[in-house]
Amino acid sequence: MAVSLKPLDWPAARNIVLPLERGILTMFQQILAGLEALDTDAAFLAEHDVIYYDGHWSFLPWTADCYFYNLNWLKVDAKTGRAVTYTAKQTSQLCANRELLIAHYRERVRRVEAEGFSRAMGFEPGSHRRKERIDDVPSDTWRSWDPNLDIRHDHNLTPSRWRREQFRDQRNCQGWRETTINIAEVLGVQQAVA
Numbered sequence: 001m002a003v004s005l006k007p008l009d010w011p012a013a014r015n016i017v018l019p020l021e022r023g024i025l026t027m028f029q030q031i032l033a034g035l036e037a038l039d040t041d042a043a044f045l046a047e048h049d050v051i052y053y054d055g056h057w058s059f060l061p062w063t064a065d066c067y068f069y070n071l072n073w074l075k076v077d078a079k080t081g082r083a084v085t086y087t088a089k090q091t092s093q094l095c096a097n098r099e100l101l102i103a104h105y106r107e108r109v110r111r112v113e114a115e116g117f118s119r120a121m122g123f124e125p126g127s128h129r130r131k132e133r134i135d136d137v138p139s140d141t142w143r144s145w146d147p148n149l150d151i152r153h154d155h156n157l158t159p160s161r162w163r164r165e166q167f168r169d170q171r172n173c174q175g176w177r178e179t180t181i182n183i184a185e186v187l188g189v190q191q192a193v194a
Helices: 024-037 098-115 183-187
Strands: 002-004 015-017 042-044 067-070 073-077 082-085 094-097 139-142 148-152 177-180
Touching: 002 024, 015 024, 024 098, 042 098, 067 098, 073 183, 094 098
Parallel strands: 002 015, 067 139, 073 148
Antiparallel strands: 042 094, 067 094, 073 082, 082 177
């Protein structure tokens, strides 16, 4: 299942095209449309610019009333191969009961349409206890064997942070680690990235 803003040439997936403009509300509407079109008990949220390894998909939520996040990921600069990771729940690493996610994203879309988006609301279900949260459903975590690679480029909807100092609250970048990835090799490109 792929929910996009333009038709995709991807025979392996059913493509739902929404005639909307790119933005935060649109992202939530895309997620909701995909969830409503599925017929599974659990759903993984996935993004086009993340390389997911097989172990990620073998996770099974052990309860239907909790959001689950894979914490084994790296953000990789597409130009330099610089990679960072820290302990954080990311929407692109979310798995949960599909009906739970539908209820969450219906309410999220309704609120953003009515009130606009606030960063205090956050992006990740169950990741904070602020009053702006969408619901009171908790979250838990797991780690796949191999890290998923979140490729960061000039067109990501959310900004990239490459230094700890870019975080207002240092509690949001606990476990900070850096490395370098040969992105050309990962993507199977013959020429190395400059």
